[in-house]
Amino acid sequence: MKRFFIIPAILCIVLAGCATLDKLTEAGTGIAAATGVITTDEAKSINRSVSAVGKVFESITPEQEYYIGRTVAATILSRNKPFDNRAMTTYLNTVGQYLSLYSDRPETFGGYHFLIMDSDDINAFAAPGGFIMVSRGMLKCCKSEEALAGVLAHEIGHVELNHGLQAIDKSRLTAAATILGTEAAKNLGGKDLADLTKAFENSISDITATVMNSGYARKFEFQADKAAVIILNRAGYNPNGLVSMLKQMERNLKPGGLDFAKTHPAPQDRIAELTKLIGSAPSAAPERQERFTDSMKGL
Amino acid sequence: MFTKKLACIIGGLGLAATVTLAASxxxxxxxxxxxxxxxxxxxxxxxxxxxxxxxxxxxxxxxxxxxxxxxxxxxxxxxxxxxxxxxxxxxxxxxxxxxxxxxxxxxxxKGFNSDVEAQFKNNHKDVDFSWVDKMEKIKIPISDIREFAKDGKLAAGGGVK
Known part of the structure; x- marks a missing residue:
């Protein structure tokens, strides 16, 4: 009888979201086993299942996030041809990597990198770990460096807040944890590697389907805008650059399009939320306009 | 008896958390x-x-x-x-x-790693990693970023709180 109380009690404590989930569970089950409330085997079993439940996206190390991000980016870039313009790409990376230093997460496993996609659609994608891709159509919504910084800071916000990783269905990671749990002591091979690859493939599909087709939940988009405002302020850019970009986007978006028209909240909704945060002020910065215009030649 | 054991477990959890944090x-x-x-x-x-x-x-x-x-x-x-x-x-x-x-x-x-990526590539020949490889090599030197910030009258330093 007692064990029916103890087991849920441990699970409840652990599922409450503590940072030291595994350690606490092991301690709790250890004590319960030592006092004879549950058997050692039951304690081990609870540890295994809690570990699988607790270690959802938080259990993904930056190294694993990097491999997920690479494959998500490769998938996106296989469907969206890159725009091969060295000067523009260097400028984009200078602005983007500068901004990343002001995020709450300037260090990712492999760093932040930016690329242009050769499409008139209005799109921008942030793959986990810091692989950020922006379309020519999106860049055409930017009439100043502030506006461009707004777009890039928003995408950095998605990376910082792990929005991509949160799109992964928890069952994929539970499956991966199970394989790794049983095979921790030896190198994976054959079926285990195939099963782990399946969990990986499913994780990639979850992320690409979200960012390319359905879009994130509205609250994630507003969170990324909020993170962008913080980054822009710290970096010395007027965050109203993001508002000016959204106003231009509103003019450029084609109703019924499969790009931002489909995957993001309407620009006016984002502007309304942003205005609550930052008020409205002109974002012109003449000292940066020349280099912006020069770099964007050939767009 | 049951209450005692539960208190013991919860107390133990608290202690374990404290010890874990202090040691790490x-x-x-x-x-x-x-x-x-x-x-x-x-x-x-x-x-x-x-x-x-x-x-x-x-x-x-x-x-x-x-x-x-x-x-x-x-x-x-x-x-x-x-x-x-x-x-x-x-x-x-x-x-x-x-x-x-x-x-x-x-x-x-451990976990999603280069072996898994290799297996993925093997299963998905249509996914081209060449641009991701190129993208990863784009690293602007910090000296250039400093210069960029200075020329644009921006903040400099980064990682601020």
Whole structure:
């Protein structure tokens, strides 16, 4: 009888979201086993299942996030041809990597990198770990460096807040944890590697389907805008650059399009939320306009 | 009797949490491929040394997002996002691999890794990684970023809180 109380009690404590989930569970089950409330085997079993439940996206190390991000980016870039313009790409990376230093997460496993996609659609994608891709159509919504910084800071916000990783269905990671749990002591091979690859493939599909087709939940988009405002302020850019970009986007978006028209909240909704945060002020910065215009030649 | 045991477990959990936190604050591991340790808590600071994934540092103090760390007799500052309390164990020795499932330990290269990526590539010949490889090589030197910030009358330093 007692064990029916103890087991849920441990699970409840652990599922409450503590940072030291595994350690606490092991301690709790250890004590319960030592006092004879549950058997050692039951304690081990609870540890295994809690570990699988607790270690959802938080259990993904930056190294694993990097491999997920690479494959998500490769998938996106296989469907969206890159725009091969060295000067523009260097400028984009200078602005983007500068901004990343002001995020709450300037260090990712492999760093932040930016690329242009050769499409008139209005799109921008942030793959986990810091692989950020922006379309020519999106860049055409930017009439100043502030506006461009707004777009890039928003995408950095998605990376910082792990929005991509949160799109992964928890069952994929539970499956991966199970394989790794049983095979921790030896190198994976054959079926285990195939099963782990399946969990990986499913994780990639979850992320690409979200960012390319359905879009994130509205609250994630507003969170990324909020993170962008913080980054822009710290970096010395007027965050109203993001508002000016959204106003231009509103003019450029084609109703019924499969790009931002489909995957993001309407620009006016984002502007309304942003205005609550930052008020409205002109974002012109003449000292940066020349280099912006020069770099964007050939767009 | 039951209440006593439950109290014992909850008390034990609290104690375990305290002990875990106290024991894990001083030594941390680098959780990114490469981390630069700087003279001052800023990306403008001169680089004292560069550390690799899995390297250990002793934390001396924290200043918001920046941590002052000591490694191999050298002291400097690193952004906290490059650090983890987990003991990152590089892939060597069966013993390390056996114990690496503990929450306080992470085995480098475990899980989604280059082997899984290779398998994925094998299964998905239509997915082209060449542009991601190119993209990853784009790294603007910090000196250029400083110059860019100065020319554009922007802030400089980064990693502020």
């Amino acid at each position: 604050t001083s030594i941390m591991s680098i959780q990114v491929r490469k981390a630069e340790i700087r003279e001052t808590p800023s990306y403008l600071g001169k680089i004292v040394t560069t550390m690799a994934y899995g390297d250990k540092v002793t934390v001396q103090s924290g200043n918001g997002a920046w941590m002052q760390v000591l490694s191999a007799g050298q002291s400097g500052w690193v952004h906290s996002s490059a650090l983890t309390k987990k003991n990152i164990v590089m892939k060597s020795g069966a013993g390390a691999q056996t114990t690496a499932s503990s929450g306080e330990m992470a085995l480098a290269g």
